[in-house]
Amino acid sequence: MRKGYLGIDIGSISTKAVVIDENHKVVASSYIWTEGNPTEAVRKLMKLIQNELPKDYEIHGIGTTGSARKLIGLLMNANVVKNEITAHAKGTLSRYPDARTILEIGGQDSKIILLSNGRLVDYAMNTLCAAGTGSFLSSQAKRLGIDINEFGKMALRSKNPVKIAARCTVFAESDLIHKAQIGYAKEDIVAGLCRSIVLNYLNNVGKGKKIVGPVIFQGGVSKNIGVVKQFEEILGMPVIVDSDSHLMGAIGIAELAMREKSDQVFSLDMRDVSFETIGRECKKCPNHCEVLNIYKNHTLVDTWGNKCEAGLRE
DSSP: EEEEEEEEEEESEEEEEEETTTSSEEEEEEEEEEEOOHHHHHHHHHHHHHHHHHHHEEEEEEEETTTTTTHHHHHHTEEOOOOHHHHHHHHHHHHHHHHHEEEOOSOOEEEEEETTTTTEEEEEOOOGGGGGGGHHHHHHHHHHHOGGHHHHHHHHHHHSSSOOOOOHHHHHHHHHHHHTTTTOOOHHHOOOOOOHHHHHHHHSTTOOOOOOSSSSEEEEGOOOOOHHHHHHHHHHHEEEEOOTTHHHHHHHHHHHHHHHHOOOOOOOOTTTTOEEEEEEEOSTTTOEEEEEEEEEEEEEEEEESSSSEEEEEE
16 A cells, blocks of 8 residues: 555635645645535545545545644644644745745735745734735625636736725725726726735735745635736746645645654544534633533543633533
């Protein structure tokens, strides 16, 4: 049997999984919407991965990253649980060892990662403003009656992108409506939105950071060729988008799982695994912590939110 290593990236909008082999090649991958339920999303994802994974592979390592990494790490018995900054850096360097800057725009947040000599030297994240994210782009595409998959192509047809206020979603939306009402062409509005996302990102996430090439663009928004073009024009340098740019966090955490060199064979079968989280208020000290008990197969496996030892006991 050949060895495979599974990486799972659980975000607020989407959940991604990849299996890599010992030659760092992706042999199976899948991408679905989280839909507010990371445990159920991972159950669905494991079925898809099992169907795609060649039958002569065994999983010898599992890594989890993303916003629900700890929860899914417990569910999957993961041997590596790391934050998304580390995962994205590792995944990128596995394919682009000379990379200096990673631009990442996801569904609800964005980040910038600076690298030097194959090491992470600085980063910044934005989880507060939605005006520079994929969910904002999708909502505006819907408002304009445009398929999000055609958004980038339409932006490239623009000869005169309109200026859209990009500092927050409320201002951007009202400005977009105004521009549409006074008769600007849709392609110019779309191109303006792409430009506004880039400016918002550079002003709020990349603020004060020196962007040096090679530059790698990741996350779901990297598939929008209109946004890629605006990054290249504003930065004045090429921007690389990998064919697996939306999976790079999962690839990175799979690489880290492989580095652990486990002899254990991990199961991807979730059919007989029950998983439940129950919130409670602990009243055993003045803190009154909001505690989350996590049960796997009806057995308490972890407790989160407690500020002292008393919160560990029900």
